[in-house]
Amino acid sequence: MWEWWRKNRAVLLGLFLLLAALLWYSVSLRQQRETNLFEALVLRVTAPAQSVLTSAINGVADVWGNYINLVDTVEENRLLMEANNVLKSELNRLRENSLENVRLRRLLEFKETQSVQTLPARVIAEDATSWFRTVVIDKGSADGVLEGMPVVVAEGVVGRVIRNSQHESRVLLVTDAASAVASLVQESRARGICRGQGSVLIFDFVLRKEKLVVGEPVITSGMGGVFPKGLLIGHIKTIDRMEFGLFQTIEVTPSVDFSRLEEVLVLLRQVEL
Amino acid sequence: MSRIWIYIGVAGLGILLQSVLLPHILPHGFKPDLMLILVIYLGLHEQTWRGACLVYVFGWAFDVVAGSFPGLHGFVLLGIFLAVRAIVSRVNAESSVLLMGLVLLGSLLQSVLMIFALEFFIDEGLFWPMVLWPLPFQVLSNVLTAFLLLKLALWFQLTFLPRAHVPGLRKLDSHHGS
Numbered sequence: 001m002w003e004w005w006r007k008n009r010a011v012l013l014g015l016f017l018l019l020a021a022l023l024w025y026s027v028s029l030r031q032q033r034e035t036n037l038f039e040a041l042v043l044r045v046t047a048p049a050q051s052v053l054t055s056a057i058n059g060v061a062d063v064w065g066n067y068i069n070l071v072d073t074v075e076e077n078r079l080l081m082e083a084n085n086v087l088k089s090e091l092n093r094l095r096e097n098s099l100e101n102v103r104l105r106r107l108l109e110f111k112e113t114q115s116v117q118t119l120p121a122r123v124i125a126e127d128a129t130s131w132f133r134t135v136v137i138d139k140g141s142a143d144g145v146l147e148g149m150p151v152v153v154a155e156g157v158v159g160r161v162i163r164n165s166q167h168e169s170r171v172l173l174v175t176d177a178a179s180a181v182a183s184l185v186q187e188s189r190a191r192g193i194c195r196g197q198g199s200v201l202i203f204d205f206v207l208r209k210e211k212l213v214v215g216e217p218v219i220t221s222g223m224g225g226v227f228p229k230g231l232l233i234g235h236i237k238t239i240d241r242m243e244f245g246l247f248q249t250i251e252v253t254p255s256v257d258f259s260r261l262e263e264v265l266v267l268l269r270q271v272e273l
Numbered sequence: 274m275s276r277i278w279i280y281i282g283v284a285g286l287g288i289l290l291q292s293v294l295l296p297h298i299l300p301h302g303f304k305p306d307l308m309l310i311l312v313i314y315l316g317l318h319e320q321t322w323r324g325a326c327l328v329y330v331f332g333w334a335f336d337v338v339a340g341s342f343p344g345l346h347g348f349v350l351l352g353i354f355l356a357v358r359a360i361v362s363r364v365n366a367e368s369s370v371l372l373m374g375l376v377l378l379g380s381l382l383q384s385v386l387m388i389f390a391l392e393f394f395i396d397e398g399l400f401w402p403m404v405l406w407p408l409p410f411q412v413l414s415n416v417l418t419a420f421l422l423l424k425l426a427l428w429f430q431l432t433f434l435p436r437a438h439v440p441g442l443r444k445l446d447s448h449h450g451s
Contacts, residue, residue, distance in 0.1 A: 010321070011359070014321075014355045014358070014359065017325055017355065018348070018351060018355060021329060021344070021347055021348040021351045021352075022348050022390070024344050024347070025342070025343070025344030025345055025347065025348045025390065025394065026344075026394055028342075028343040028344040029342060029343075029344070029394055029395065036343075038333060038334075038337075039336075039337045039343070042334045042337040042338070043337055045285075046285070046288060046289065046292075046338060049285075049289055050289060050292060050293045053289055053293045054293050057293065057294060057297050061297075124293075125292040125293050125338070126292055126293075126296040126302075127292065127338070127339050127340070128288055128291035128292045128304075128308075128335065128338045128339040129291070129304075129306065129339040129340065130302055130303050130304055130407045130410075130411055131387065131400075131403050131404050132339055132340035132341065132403075134339070134340065134341060136292070136338070162341050163337070172341050176341065177391075177398040177400045177403045178340075178341050178342070178395070178397070178398050178400075179398075180397055180398070195397075195398060195399070196398075197399070197402065197403070198402075198403055198406070202399075259302075
């Protein structure tokens, strides 16, 4: 017996470790709904670095776009090019400011249409893997952000806060496979649930008898307890009514371009966890 | 002790690169999994218990910046680490080709463990298409990144730290001893 144990000790202990990890994961899934100390600490430590790195990358991108590409010009044009660069840089900065202005104005107009209090925030990091869809924003519990709060932009729904620390929060995007939003089609009022599937959403549980049209807007129904009613989620992309079955299969294109997410609004309100 | 701090620093740098820098320069959200490469390196060159503890903590830290399920990456990365430890004594670990091969197999095993942990333990959502669809690109980018990192690390060591002992690194160089 002892001999057998000595021979297989490494394998058995390895299996034990793996099982323990799986058990802990399973327990965490069922019990953990709030950010724990370890998660808050990691968010707290990584977020400032992420914020600094994001600013640095944007700075380098500006320099690269406006100066370095033009360094190897002929000598006699150097002064002219430098002046040109300064002007281009200035123009680019103004254009960037103007674009930001447009975005912020749209966000502001949208903000004014909301009955609940809102908090503007900047996206400072994305999900570290290719499989999940989350982002980190630069507002946290100190600013009044709580887990479960909805996050939106003028174009529509972005997602909901799933973790937060004092000055940063993580947002689960509606395109993540773990996301489900109670939804309805704006025209026909057909109800269902929009689940994330990467770049598109799957509109589940819509009865086969419902007559829907490609391009129709899909909005939040307000039934899930997270998102207020009437926020745009996306537009119907494809409809597969199939031969039989209770439901039809519908793909929805999100109205928000998640690859260009920069500023968002957190809808501050009482959340039921 | 200092080696552990270096691993923690490398893991932190990997997390920052994956969440901030790589999304800016790589299209369509595809990014190499630097944490996987670090875990395979740890599997090749660290003691089982110390490495397992480190990998599990890295997994939990990774969960804070990736996905929405606490403990998922802890389980997946630990599984990969133990799999590497299980085969490392049976093969010649001092080969750069083996490292590439392990990154390839590790990427596949990561997908299998990920699908298992997501589909069997989470009630809502359909996760396997999200994992399988980008898999070929993920494997390719992981192997390519491991190759580039190996070359870069070797160049860095030979240029700046010629006398420093980095476990396995010099021996993994295919020119070593030739």
